[in-house]
Amino acid sequence: MSQVFADRRGRLRGRCAAAGSAAALVSRPANVRYLAGGSPPGSVLLIGAEDDVLLSPRAPGDDPTEGRVDEGLRQVVLPSAGGDPAVAAADLAQRSGADGLAVEEHHLSVARYRALGSAAPQLRLGDLGNAVEQERVVKDDDEITCLRIAAEITDQALGELLESILVGRTERHLALELERRLVDHGADGPAFPTSVATGPHSGRGGHRPTDRRVEEGDFLSVCLGADYRGYRCEIGRTFVIGTAPADWQVELYDLVFAAQRAAREALAPGTAYRDVDRAARQLLDAAGHGASLAPSLGHGVGLEIQEDPQLSPSAMGKLDACVPVTVEPGVHLPGRGGVRIDDTLVVRQEADGGPELLTITTKELLAL
Amino acid sequence: MSQVFADRRGRLRGRCAAAGSAAALVSRPANVRYLAGGSPPGSVLLIGAEDDVLLSPRAPGDDPTEGRVDEGLRQVVLPSAGGDPAVAAADLAQRSGADGLAVEEHHLSVARYRALGSAAPQLRLGDLGNAVEQERVVKDDDEITCLRIAAEITDQALGELLESILVGRTERHLALELERRLVDHGADGPAFPTSVATGPHSGRGGHRPTDRRVEEGDFLSVCLGADYRGYRCEIGRTFVIGTAPADWQVELYDLVFAAQRAAREALAPGTAYRDVDRAARQLLDAAGHGASLAPSLGHGVGLEIQEDPQLSPSAMGKLDACVPVTVEPGVHLPGRGGVRIDDTLVVRQEADGGPELLTITTKELLAL
Missing domain, CATH: 3.90.230.10 (Creatinase/methionine aminopeptidase superfamily)
Incomplete structure (x- = not known):
C-alpha cells in the first residue's frame, strides 16, 4: 500500500514544482489521509522538494478509524506545548531552504495563515487551491x-x-x-x-x-x-x-x-x-x-x-x-x-x- | 428567550463599537447559535451598527437540532446560486454604509476572507478575535x-x-x-x-x-x-x-x-x-x-x-x-x-x- 501514497505525493510534488512552489502544506483532513494513509487529529502534511513529513500534535493514542499512516512516511509528533503543527511545518520548510510554500487557502483559517507568515517570514506563501481534491476525483x-x-x-x-x-x-x-x-x-x-x-x-x-x-x-x-x-x-x-x-x-x-x-x-x-x-x-x-x-x-x-x-x-x-x-x-x-x-x-x-x-x-x- | 439573544448581540455590538468597528461578521457555528438562538448549516450572522441579520444558504428544511432562530432577528435566505453567505453579508455591510467589518479570523478560511475583500473593497476588515468565545465562558x-x-x-x-x-x-x-x-x-x-x-x-x-x-x-x-x-x-x-x-x-x-x-x-x-x-x-x-x-x-x-x-x-x-x-x-x-x-x-x-x-x-x- 505504501507505494500508492508515495505515488500520490509524487504527483502533488510534480504539480507544485510546475507551479513554481518548492513545498506544499496540506491541512484538510481528508486530503492528509489521501496522501498519507491516515490523518491523526490535527495533523498536517508537508510535501517537500524531496522529503515529506507528517506533523501531528501529541495524541492520546492510535486511532484506527483515522486510517493507518503510511510507514514509509516520516512522522513528527510535536511535544505537548508544541503549538500548531502547521506553524511547525512552515518553520521546517523554511529551515530546509524552501522559498515558497503552497497552502490550502480554502481550509486554513486567516489566523493560522498569519501565524505561518510570522513563523517563516522568508517563505513566499502561495495557494495550493483544490489540487488535492482534484486528484481525489x-x-x-x-x-x-x-x-x-x-x-x-x-x-x-x-x-x-x-x-x-x-x-x-x-x-x-x-x-x-x-x-x-x-x-x-x-x-x-x-x-x-x-x-x-x-x-x-x-x-x-x-x-x-x-x-x-x-x-x-x-x-x-x-x-x-x-x-x-x-x-x-x-x-x-x-x-x-x-x-x-x-x-x-x-x-x-x-x-x-x-x-x-x-x-x-x-x-x-x-x-x-x-x-x-x-x-x-x-x-x-x-x-x-x-x-x-x-x-x-x-x-x-x-x-x-x-x-x-x-x-x-x-x-x-x-x-x-x-x-x-x-x-x-x-x-x-x-x-x-x-x-x-x-x-x-x-x-x-x-x-x-x-x-x-x-x-x-x-x-x-x-x-x- | 428572544431578549436573551438580543442582549448578547447588544454586548457584542458594544465591544465592536469600542474597538472602532461598525459591524461584525460571526461565522463560527457555535458563536452564531449563541447569538442567534440557532445556526442553520452554513449561516453567518451580521452584527450591524443598528440592525442584525442572519444570512443562510437555502436549506432543505427546518432542523430543530440546530436550535430555533430568535424570532426577533431578521433572516435572509439566499437563493440557490447565492454563493457564500459571508460574502453576501460583507456586501450588505458595505451597502449599509459600514466602513469596517470585524471577522472571526480564527474561523474564516483565507479563501473566504479574500472573497469578502473582493466583494466589499471599501470595507476595512478587522479581527473580531475570540470576542464571542469569551462572552460564552x-x-x-x-x-x-x-x-x-x-x-x-x-x-x-x-x-x-x-x-x-x-x-x-x-x-x-x-x-x-x-x-x-x-x-x-x-x-x-x-x-x-x-x-x-x-x-x-x-x-x-x-x-x-x-x-x-x-x-x-x-x-x-x-x-x-x-x-x-x-x-x-x-x-x-x-x-x-x-x-x-x-x-x-x-x-x-x-x-x-x-x-x-x-x-x-x-x-x-x-x-x-x-x-x-x-x-x-x-x-x-x-x-x-x-x-x-x-x-x-x-x-x-x-x-x-x-x-x-x-x-x-x-x-x-x-x-x-x-x-x-x-x-x-x-x-x-x-x-x-x-x-x-x-x-x-x-x-x-x-x-x-x-x-x-x-x-x-x-x-x-x-x-x-
Missing part, C-alpha cells in the same frame, strides 16, 4: 473496492430494517438501529448522520430524525451509508407504510423514480456534470416541482461524503470514468411528505457496461 | 439548566449500562448502546463520539471503540455525554470487570481518583486555570506518570464540548463563578490499560456551596 481500484464494500454493508443494514416492524417506532430509533446495523456488518461507522423521515417529513434531504412515530399510510424515507476504511457511500429509499399506497403517492414516486433513472442513465465519461443534473431536474421541473428542488441533485463520494464533482446546474466540467457519484433527486410537498431516491454509482465506459450501481437495494415502491 | 441560569439536564441524561444512560451484562460485548456495541440510551432519555444526540475502552485500551483519552470484547479482569473506561438543546456535558468512569480488582488496578485507580479530587477541590472563583491542572498533575507526576499525561486535564463545556477555558499548564486566566468545566485526569500504561475519571462541574462561590457536581454517577471503583 478519479478513484483507483482499491478505492472503488472500499466503496463497493461500504455499499454492500449499507444494503445489508437497510435490508434487515425492512424485515422488521416499523409502525409505532420513532425516526430517532430507526436511525440509531440502522447505524448499529452498519457497524454490525463491518462499517467503521456511519458515513454521515442517518436520516429517517416519516409522513410529512418524508422526502426532505438531510432531515434530522425526530420523535415522530411511523404511522399507517406514511411515506418513509431513509438515507444512510457506511464508512468503510474511510470511504463513504450513500443510499436513499422511500417506502410506503401499510397495505397500499394512495394515488398521489404512486404518482409522486413514479415521477421521482423516472427522474432518478434519467440521471443515472446520463452518467457516462464525457458527460457534463450539469447535464446529469438537468436530466433529472427537467422532468421534475416539468411536473411543477422546479422551485423546491435542491441546488444539487448529486455529488462525488469518497473519503468525504460530499466531494467533487457537484452535479448541479452551475457546475463546470465533465465526468471521467472511475468517478463515484450519488444521484439523489427528491421532491417534498410541504405538509404531506415526499419521495427521495438516492444511489451511489461509479461512472464507467459504455464498453465496460455503463454506470456501475453500488447500492443495489430495490427501487420498487415497497409497501411495508 | 460564563453561563447564565438557563444555560446551566440545560447542562444539568444533559448531565442527568448522561448519568441515566450510564447507570443502565452498568446493570447489563458486559463480558463478551465489543467496545463498538457498548458505545452504540450508550448513544441509543442517551437519545432514549431525551438527548438531542451524543455530545461527542462515545468512547468505550477495554483492557489495554482503557484509560486512553479519546479512544475510538474497536471490536475488542470485554474480558474478565479488564479495566473498562467509558466517556460519554448528552447534547441537550445544544449544551454538551461529559462524564468518564473506569470500572473493573470481574469479582475483584488486581492490586495494581486498585493502586492506579486510587491515584487517579486522588488527582481528580484534588483538581475538583481546586475549582473556585479566582483560581488560576493552571492551578487546577497542577493540583491533579503534580500528584500523577510524583507517581511517575508525568511524561504520559494529556496536555490539558480539563476544559470548559457549553455549546461546544471543548471550549474556553483550557485547564492546562500554559493556560492564562482565572476561573469565574458559573463557568462549567470538566476535570478529567487519566493514566494509561501501554499494554496494560489504565484509569480515567471525568466529571462536569460548575464553578461556584464557597458561600454557594463550592463547585456544583453535575455528573453524579459514583466514583467508587465498581467491580462489574
